[in-house]
Amino acid sequence: MAEVLKNLGISTSSSLGVEDGCMPNANARRNGNHHPNLWSDDFIQSLNSQYGDALYHEHREILINEVHNIFSNKEEEFSLLQRLWFVDVVQCLGIDGYFQEKIKMTLDYTYKSWNQNIIGDLNMTALGFRMLRLNRYDVSPDVFQKFKGEKGQFFDFGPSQEYTKLVSMLNLYRASELDFPEEMILKEARDFTSTYLQEVVKEHEEIKENKNPLLMEIEYILKYPSRCRIPRLETWNFIQIFKQQNRNDWLVNDIYKIPNTYRQKLLEVAILDFNILQAQHQYELKLISTWWKHSSAIHLDFFRHRHVEFYFWWVCSLFEPEFSASRIGFTKLATSLSLLDDIYDTYGTIDELKPFTKALIRWDASIIGNLPDYMKIAFEFSYQIHKEITSEAETKHGPFVHKYIQNCWESFILSYLQEAEWIASNYTPKFDQYIINGTTSSGMRVLMMHSLILMNTPLSDKILEELDFPSSKFQSLVSLITRLVDDIEDFEDEKARGETASSIECYMKDNQGSTKEDALNYITTRIDSCVQELNKEFLKPSNIPTCCRKLYFNAGMRGVFFLFKDSDGITHSHHKDILDAIMKVLVKPILE
Numbered sequence: 212m213a214e215v216l217k218n219l220g221i222s223t224s225s226s227l228g229v230e231d232g233c234m235p236n237a238n239a240r241r242n243g244n245h246h247p248n249l250w251s252d253d254f255i256q257s258l259n260s261q262y263g264d265a266l267y268h269e270h271r272e273i274l275i276n277e278v279h280n281i282f283s284n285k286e287e288e289f290s291l292l293q294r295l296w297f298v299d300v301v302q303c304l305g306i307d308g309y310f311q312e313k314i315k316m317t318l319d320y321t322y323k324s325w326n327q328n329i330i331g332d333l334n335m336t337a338l339g340f341r342m343l344r345l346n347r348y349d350v351s352p353d354v355f356q357k358f359k360g361e362k363g364q365f366f367d368f369g370p371s372q373e374y375t376k377l378v379s380m381l382n383l384y385r386a387s388e389l390d391f392p393e394e395m396i397l398k399e400a401r402d403f404t405s406t407y408l409q410e411v412v413k414e415h416e417e418i419k420e421n422k423n424p425l426l427m428e429i430e431y432i433l434k435y436p437s438r439c440r441i442p443r444l445e446t447w448n449f450i451q452i453f454k455q456q457n458r459n460d461w462l463v464n465d466i467y468k469i470p471n472t473y474r475q476k477l478l479e480v481a482i483l484d485f486n487i488l489q490a491q492h493q494y495e496l497k498l499i500s501t502w503w504k505h506s507s508a509i510h511l512d513f514f515r516h517r518h519v520e521f522y523f524w525w526v527c528s529l530f531e532p533e534f535s536a537s538r539i540g541f542t543k544l545a546t547s548l549s550l551l552d553d554i555y556d557t558y559g560t561i562d563e564l565k566p567f568t569k570a571l572i573r574w575d576a577s578i579i580g581n582l583p584d585y586m587k588i589a590f591e592f593s594y595q596i597h598k599e600i601t602s603e604a605e606t607k608h609g610p611f612v613h614k615y616i617q618n619c620w621e622s623f624i625l626s627y628l629q630e631a632e633w634i635a636s637n638y639t640p641k642f643d644q645y646i647i648n649g650t651t652s653s654g655m656r657v658l659m660m661h662s663l664i665l666m667n668t669p670l671s672d673k674i675l676e677e678l679d680f681p682s683s684k685f686q687s688l689v690s691l692i693t694r695l696v697d698d699i700e701d702f703e704d705e706k707a708r709g710e711t712a713s714s715i716e717c718y719m720k721d722n723q724g725s726t727k728e729d730a731l732n733y734i735t736t737r738i739d740s741c742v743q744e745l746n747k748e749f750l751k752p753s754n755i756p757t758c759c760r761k762l763y764f765n766a767g768m769r770g771v772f773f774l775f776k777d778s779d780g781i782t783h784s785h786h787k788d789i790l791d792a793i794m795k796v797l798v799k800p801i802l803e
């Protein structure tokens with residue numbers, strides 16, 4: 212590799228910063244003109260959270276015990292509504308892992324009442340439904356029929372204070388976000404409550420400071436629907452809302468009647484836990500930044516340098532300390548995929564791509580001898596990552612994982628070549644043909660599979676088979692969602708670069724006379740039904756380890772929806788929301 216870099220006139224010993232690509236562009240190739248890396252190594256190495264210190268870990272233990280004492284030992288002091296509130300709050304604050312036993316007791320008890328039909332008013336029913344469904348109890352939304360009026364409005368039959376009604380509407384909205392296919396009542400509930408809540412937000416839009424915490428929560432929930440609510444950022448947001456709630460004692464007390472000292476204790480645990488985890492994440496990010504700084508690929512400036520964004524994407528969902536290897540492996544692999552994507556889509560020529568494909572599929576370096584230097588660098592960079600992950604995964608699980616790695620890799624690389632051939636011949640395929648290839652070229656099968664086998668959880672051959680293509684619904688739904696969401700956001704940019712095959716273009720070609728809006732409507736409806744199916748896949752009883760299912764649901768689905776919410780946040784990672792989110796999750800500790 213040093214030899215290749217030397218041929219390019221690049222010094223391997225330089226202490227280059229990160230915005231330093233210098234690849235010559237002699238063949239006037241197509242170029243995505245992507246903005247450079249935004250996170251210099253100097254900046255990343257300067258992150259120095261104090262919360263890595265053992266003292267903070269000890270203090271967290273003490274606080275958790277105090278919460279246990281309050282909420283478990285005095286169980287009988289709390290009503291069912293208060294106990295459900297506890298389950299909801301610890302999940303929103305990201306500290307539910309410490310209270311599993313208590314959560315299970317509460318939910319088992321709630322489920323009994325649910326089956327006896329004695330849950331209560333709309334607020335309680337909506338909260339109970341959400342908590343039970345979110346924790347995989349079998350509950351039917353038909354229970355909401357009895358709250359529905361003749362004109363499709365949802366009433367609250369409980370005490371009718373203004374805030375109780377608002378909280379009921381919020382809880383019903385949140386319950387409706389967990390809909391499975393065919394559950395029309397939840398769709399109706401969502402339409403009704405979202406209109407109601409949007410009006411409330413509109414009425415108060417002039418308030419900018421010291422907002423009512425309930426309003427803060429409603430705004431947040433409406434801006435980030437469940438499908439794009441990534442766990443670490445959700446925790447960050449709920450901590451802010453919860454802080455504000457504790458300042459406005461009257462509100463929560465009005466409804467849930469939880470003493471402020473108890474709530475304050477929960478908040479303390481949540482903030483400390485967030486900061487301790489962030490310290491570990493900063494440590495990992497520094498390792499990644501060092502790896503990137505010394506990598507050969509840093510010198511190729513035609514592709515998207517997004518290692519920090521990739522790490523952010525994964526850590527938001529897979530944040531627990533024990534999944535470090537999976538986060539780091541994902542980040543490296545996604546970086547190599549973004550290099551390959553930009554080679555196949557844009558920078559490479561079709562004559563170069565054919566032998567390059569052969570070399571990549573077989574990991575055969577002898578084939579790349581006559582290829583341009585940038586391809587040699589890309590091959591070597593990808594190969595090193597492949598070797599590192601394979602060896603770690605084989606040590607963890609055994610040699611059987613190799614076939615999963617090889618199968619997904621091969622089909623992925625071939626799908627890239629197929630797209631490159633379509634670009635080279637200016638061909639727009641049929642929609643179905645495009646989608647079959649496009650789900651594979653989304654890269655999600657490769658990324659999920661590698662991330663799964665690096666997780667610290669035993670995975671048998673049988674479980675991996677269930678999780679892999681073609682049997683896995685998780686896999687096919689996440690891949691299809693990614694392909695469609697990505698196309699909606701960047702098909703116009705890609706078309707301008709000469710990439711004519713996208714789901715939008717293919718739909719319009721198949722349906723002569725249809726407009727771009729028709730295509731977008733069709734695709735949005737398909738995305739919505741994929742989300743319902745994924746809700747079901749994630750929340751139904753299953754023998755697949757919970758951490759694996761969470762990976763698909765949170766990183767695979769929610770991460771993609773978040774990153775592509777207003778634009779393609781990987782390509783345009785200088786978008787304010789992405790920068791902001793990275794600062795919150797990875798850079799700044801939360802102040803008490």
Ligand SMILES: CC(C)=CCC/C(C)=C/CC/C(C)=C/COP(=O)(O)OP(=O)(O)O
Pocket residue numbers: 515545548549550552556652653654655658693694697701779781782
């Ligand atoms: C498709 C997608 C969002 C994949 C996510 C998985 C992932 C991180 C792949 C790495 C390569 C990458 C940045 C693809 C998106 O680019 P692009 O928008 O140019 O994708 P395309 O060329 O496949 O349309």
